[in-house]
Amino acid sequence: MKLLMSDAYLPGALVLGHSLRDAGTKKKLAIAVVLEGLQASTITELKKVFDYVIPVERFTNKTPANLYLMNRPDLISSFTKINIWRFLQFRKIVYIDADAVALRAPDELFDLDVNFAAAPDVGWPDCFNSGVMVLTPNLGDFYSLLALAQRGVSFDGADQGLLNMHFRNWQRISFTYNVTPSGNYQYLPAFKHFGSSVSMVHFIGAEKPWLGDRDTGKDGAGPYDEFVGRWWSVYDRHYRTPTTDYYAGQAPAPPSRTVQQYVKGEKAEGSYGYSSVEPSPSTKERQRKAMGSYGYSSAEPPPTTKERQKTEKPGKKEKREKQEKPEESEELEELEEPGEPGEPGEPGEPEEPEELEKPEEPKKPREPTITVEEPLHGETGQSVSHTAQALAVPISTKQTHDRGEDLPGDRTFSPPKHSWDPARFPPPPDSRPEAANLPHPVYTMSQNRELFVAPPQGPPPKDLWYKIPEPVQAHDPPKPLFPWEATATAPSRVFPKAIPQTKVGAELGIPVKPFPKPQDQFGGSELAPGMTADHTIVSPVSPAFVPSIEPWETYTRSNAWDEDPNISRYITGIQQVRYGKVQVLVNDGVSGANATSQGRRGSNLITDFPSEIERPSLPVTPAPVRRPSFWNAERDEEGELPAAKGVPKQEDWDPVAKLEDLTRRTSEVLPKILGTEEGGAEGVKGQKRVIPNRILPGSSVRSLQTSREGEGGFGGSADAKSKGGTPTTS
Ligand SMILES: O=c1ccn([C@@H]2O[C@H](COP(=O)(O)OP(=O)(O)O[C@H]3O[C@H](CO)[C@@H](O)[C@H](O)[C@H]3O)[C@@H](O)[C@H]2O)c(=O)[nH]1
Ligand SMILES: [Mn+2]
8 A cells, every 4th residue: 555645756656556566466556645635637547556546634743843853844744644544444554655666566464464564764773664564454553643643743743753653562574675775874785685685665755766867876876776777667667758669559658648747857858758769779678687686586577668778777786886875765655455355345356366367458568477585574485476466446547538539620519528526626737628529629700790680481390399279260159058048048138239430430520540451360250359340440539439418318317216116015025024023114105104204205215314303313422320439439429529619509509690690790891891981881782892902012113112112221322212212101
């Protein structure tokens, strides 16, 4: 299993995967990916190589200070690596950093019966390097690691410090599984001695092979350069930009640029472009020699692999000792083994190597079986045979419309297929344009300046899906439902004939325009609303009928209901029948039996209200009934409220005497009021009435002057006095 958190590591992950397959691993290859950090095209490439591409959640170190101690702030998310302990669908996992390359397949690591195993770190061999780990997924370790990660417990701020603090009693595996050719320290004799047994090389540090010069190791400067050359060897085998061989039909199809864009050495080297020349046979030969020298057994590179390795590798690695590039960069990759039979997650998938032949992609060479003598845990002589492993899980990675074939003149449109997740990623750089498969590649604007005219309408097409409604036909009257309908007499009611409106207009003095004849859709004799029989239309100004004065003069204003005594009698009879002995308060005008003394006639008129005389007087204000008071029984007994002060008692009041007294006093007082005491009698009689000469405030000039003088201060000026009128008394 591998881990990929950024596109920049894609070349490493792919080269590692290819190197394992090329080395003949029989194990499943899986890779954990942090989706939000990756292009869709990256996933596409991964799926071509790996059996499982498993999304994981990114874990970030919240206290990354220790990362700066080793100058690797880019590893802030390396805690993500602990996700692999959650992958319970696998019985055992061999994790390998993405910056590693396999020289042989380390399948035997799956046979280790350990919970956790790793190789020593060259920087501090008491610690293990977390680039290659053998582990058994379990949630106990996962949550312990997660707790440490959340607290930021890691002496280097990254996963290696975290894991070494958790797995203190780790099982050691051979350094050959995780050779880190650090430039700082190279134990050359050891390289010489054990070099042929190296399984995997891990390019630790910030510098990765794909980020450097591909000519590194060209001169065979030392172990590091030599291993870098091995990395390029695998890369070129699978991703090197094709030469003219491809166009001559002798080479596999060109690989996607997806991978190459992240490979600096690929871009830098002009000789590796599309125009590059085929490598010389001598170069190929050198490369094969170099591969052989690294324990690839005698495996011949596949015939289809036209590798061109610029890195010149002398057959003898002993010769390369000059360079010591401080390369610490290595990335771990992990081989993963599927779960055991019966375990969840891998239904029907053979766990142990089966001799199934995998239908490999054409460009992918089939790797020969290799046999390697590999020391394991200090044991030696263990022989393991590897064959290419079958892929039981088909992963569709083929893009049906990658690029190349398109843009002919006439095509049928089909919506673009979903080749990437637009919700998460921008379009991949090599994606096709959205309108790439429109029916016509070029559309031009219309230059026509004519107004649109609908095409002439012919008969309705015959293939219409609906039935055109038939014209309405006059139909027979419905069959009678009730017996009396058969014997019904013909209606005798007759409506007057319509008068030609022209004639009406002439009589009324209204000009009437003849209306054009209606079309046949009105049914011949049927008339449209507002039309008359002679197809004229009347102006809405006047009524459409002829008003005649005569009917109004002859019209009887009486009602036979009221006049005809038979009707009245009949009604009375009905009412008597209906109400029986109930008295009917209706006068019988005919018989006069119930006629009142006032001579009121009998009537059945509803509106025949009784006259004022007939109507008995109703008490409008009934006399108040005094009720006993619950609260004041005593006062009730007295019967009266206490009398007002000064008001005489009822029994003392003599109305006649009082009236006489009032008359007398009026005669005395009035003449005084009117100022006509002598003529008082006359005044009282109204013969000589005088309006009292009363001065109302503000109603006359004199009163104003009086008011001013009286106010003193206001009218007291000399001017006012000289002009002032007659002084008045105040
Ligand atoms: O941007 C990144 C960074 C890291 N990785 C993955 O994380 C791994 C670790 O990063 P790497 O650059 O390989 O670290 P090393 O240089 O190898 O550093 C050492 O220290 C790291 C932090 O403790 C450990 O993870 C390594 O195993 C150990 O070799 C890589 O291999 C990748 O799988 C990415 O995918 N994208
Ligand atoms: Mn690494």
